[in-house]
Amino acid sequence: MNAENMEYLTIALPKGKLFKLSSELFGKIGFTAEGLTEKSRKLVITNEEKKLRFIITKTADVPTYVEYGAADIGIIGKDVLMESGKDVYELLDMGFGKCHLMMAVPKAQKRAKLTDYAHTRVATKFPHIAERFFNAQGMQMEYIKLNGSIELGPIVGLSESIVDIVETGTTLKENDLEEIAYIMDATARLISNRVSFKMKFERIHGMVKALRAVMEQEANA
């Protein structure tokens, strides 16, 4: 956050499936800008009239932009936020982007109890969340960080299990995997930089109230 940015409110939006949903929702409260699309070549899209600035970043980077104050607020999945461990305000559950984190294993090699998997390898994009979960079960695991196609891990013998997000369960089924432990639910969250929330409180709080109103209206419609 730069001093001259006091005027502007900078919003970080993640690329991918959350982008459309969040930019639409922001649009409903009048927070939008000309040329705000995922394919925009411009990295920063400004609405001069409303003093808004949008930046579109890789999903996992949103909490970083917000923690450092390069963006005042951002939209991000709870799963990514938890994994990042960043110190930001979590202001609002946006309700969309619903999924849950779980542990899955190949159906054919399913063991009797969860603890039977202690000291085995688990492939995941979320090693921190996974570690916290397994520690709470008193299990030590070997974490293998992957950046995509986590399901591949057990198939090619890289790991005994996976920890990943699931929306519908189709991918699991297609790869003969079975969920054996639920870890947490995740939805998209509105987050804010710690200092921005204090120094631009009226604007940010006003925005939260407007978003809440739109969401309630839609829920009741």
Add this chain to the structure above:
Amino acid sequence: MEKNQMVLEIPYGTRDFLPKEAAAKRLVEQKLAGLFAAWGYEEVVTPTVEYLDTLTMGNGRALEPHMFKLFDRGNRTLALHHEMTTPIARLAASRLKEAAMPLKLSYISSVFRYEQTQTGRQCEFYQAGVELMGQAAATADAEVLALAMEGLQTAGLKEFSLCLGQVEFVAGIMEQNGLSEEMQENLKSAMERHDIVGLEELVDSLKLQKSAADGLKEIPLLHGDEAVLQRAYAMALNERSRRALDNLSEIYRLLKSYGLVSHVTFDLGMIRDFNYYTGMVFEAYTPGLGFPLCGGGRYDHMLSDFGMACPATGFAVGIERVLLAMERQKLKEPTAAKDIYLGYAPQNMEEAIQKAMELRRQGKVVELALAAQSEAEAETAQREKGYDRLEYLA
């Protein structure tokens, strides 16, 4: 890499201050030291290492994982001080027991904490602050707050905002809802993590009456000018929370007399990361810095942990954070004066030494060439070293 080019590493989270940086730091420290003295605060110095048990006495063990620990020859655990309030409370309760109250002490010191480092957030960092002991009234809190704001201004910052809260308000609201100890901890922890969504989920799980639930959810949003106090009074149903608000009103009224309310914002959901606070708490923020640059509050029970029941209040400001904020806000950075470079021809060495001594006695910053130079050489040296002007004895 060639061997003679090797840069030796320094431990994680530490830094060097090169001459310019050290000069800027020293100037800010001098300004703050002068201000503290002008307000009647006397400086104290405590050891960098203390017994771990002493340092964790007031604050419990919450911060222990963040402390630098070592053993003495008798195998007792020592730790580097991770903040200055506890060592000064120890000092006041043991060595200054007989001193006239209220006790007004100040310090400028480095403190050590294991942290994920960022710019402006190192494992070893410098703090300046004051502790005011022996006065429970709002006058003491107002003085400390006023001094903190004066301090930021004196250091050179123009734009900052000071958020003011009261831990007893939050505690009182929780008490009036009859929440279990465990639930109170969970709620406070959610607030401390700035997790408003988590707080709302916890409150919903309690199945309270709607007004009570809304009140709890409202706490982190009680943010703004004096009007916030009125909203808070409407929520405060017990003695404890109301007294906390009375205390804040009183402090605010006093700050008006100091002429310093323009920077003050109420933030009643504030939870500070030290759990020894018992009353007013505050943090100061400035544009360009993603974390507070100054904070403090009242801690009435800590001294009794050291055997002397005595109310106390105080604050600390992060020196590097002030410097960083000024740099980011493009304010003129404090720099040390460099007045004169004094060069001379071979036959004038004696005269040059005398001249340099004379100029220095007049208060000028003078660098005297250590060998005779031509005028051109002297000019180059003056430029490279950044002196305002050259004097050359031809």
